Amino acid sequence: MKALNIIGAGFGVGGFNHASHDAPSAFQHSDALKQLQQEKIICDWIQTIDDRSFFSGPSKALKHEERLNIIHHVNVLLGQLVLQQVQKQQRFCVIGGDHSSAIGTWSGVASALDGDLGLIWIDAHMDAHTFETTHTQNVHGMPVAALLGKGHEKLTQILTRQPKIKPENLCLIGIRSFEREEADFLKNIGVTVYSSKEVEQQGLETLLQRAYQQVTRNTAGFGFSIDLDGFDPEYAPGTGTPVAEGIDANDFCRIVTQWADDPKLLGFEIAEFNPHLDLDKITEKTMANIIRAFQQ
Numbered sequence: 450m451k452a453l454n455i456i457g458a459g460f461g462v463g464g465f466n467h468a469s470h471d472a473p474s475a476f477q478h479s480d481a482l483k484q485l486q487q488e489k490i491i492c493d494w495i496q497t498i499d500d501r502s503f504f505s506g507p508s509k510a511l512k513h514e515e516r517l518n519i520i521h522h523v524n525v526l527l528g529q530l531v532l533q534q535v536q537k538q539q540r541f542c543v544i545g546g547d548h549s550s551a552i553g554t555w556s557g558v559a560s561a562l563d564g565d566l567g568l569i570w571i572d573a574h575m576d577a578h579t580f581e582t583t584h585t586q587n588v589h590g591m592p593v594a595a596l597l598g599k600g601h602e603k604l605t606q607i608l609t610r611q612p613k614i615k616p617e618n619l620c621l622i623g624i625r626s627f628e629r630e631e632a633d634f635l636k637n638i639g640v641t642v643y644s645s646k647e648v649e650q651q652g653l654e655t656l657l658q659r660a661y662q663q664v665t666r667n668t669a670g671f672g673f674s675i676d677l678d679g680f681d682p683e684y685a686p687g688t689g690t691p692v693a694e695g696i697d698a699n700d701f702c703r704i705v706t707q708w709a710d711d712p713k714l715l716g717f718e719i720a721e722f723n724p725h726l727d728l729d730k731i732t733e734k735t736m737a738n739i740i741r742a743f744q745q
């Protein structure tokens with residue numbers, strides 16, 4: 450088992466409910482994380498980037514351009530931190546915050562790699578909008594498109610100008626809430642998408658194995674971007690846009706343990722935690738279970 454370096458992404462302005470800024474601080478001080486440390490699972494919390502350091506006043510009053518600039522800036526900082534971890538061959542975990550963090554996280558990994566990036570994306574949503582297609586203007590619905598090189602340059606040109614991932618090296622699992630524009634875009638460029646219905650019919654293990662084969666075939670390394678709303682709300686009530694009938698988090702943790710010692714696994718990200726919406730610390734426990742599964 451490798452030691453894990455945790456980076457907090459206190460991002461909120463890219464999301465529906467800006468209170469997800471508090472995700473890293475809540476998890477950092479949680480009993481669930483203390484429990485991991487008692488079990489001798491080595492987690493070093495190295496830094497937290499908080500988007501509130503870059504504005505004053507209420508976040509809802511920010512203008513579109515201001516919000517975009519903040520999101521750009523914090524993702525550059527996050528990307529640089531993640532890049533350093535990968536260069537040191539240090540496994541990382543990003544704890545967020547709205548899922549726009551994925552733009553920084555995986556731009557950092559892609560920039561560090563000598564070869565292509567593979568990515569398994571756990572989510573209820575496709576996150577493949579641009580400002581032209583979005584129904585909400587929220588950037589947390591855009592990271593998949595941005596990493597593929599589509600969208601506003603403030604989102605697609607983090608660290609480098611190139612797209613960060615090739616469509617054939619990306620696999621989405623658990624999808625059950627999306628707009629047609631997103632589905633058409635991903636289908637046209639050949640991204641693999643497994644719906645929650647397919648998970649139910651074919652089994653999570655079969656699909657995760659298939660995804661692993663796909664994203665490690667022609668890549669220099671891979672990771673997981675885990676949006677907590679990919680799971681059934683029973684396991685992750687503390688998230689801004691929950692959708693019923695999601696992935697069984699216990700199943701997920703049991704299955705991914707097989708990659709705990711895999712040198713191809715560079716790191717993972719757990720996003721969309723909103724501690725203000727959590728019930729009985731259930732979401733925090735699920736987050737700790739995910740870390741435990743990858744670090745066993």
Ligand SMILES: [Mn+2]
Binds near residue numbers: 548572574576589676
């Ligand atoms: Mn997401």
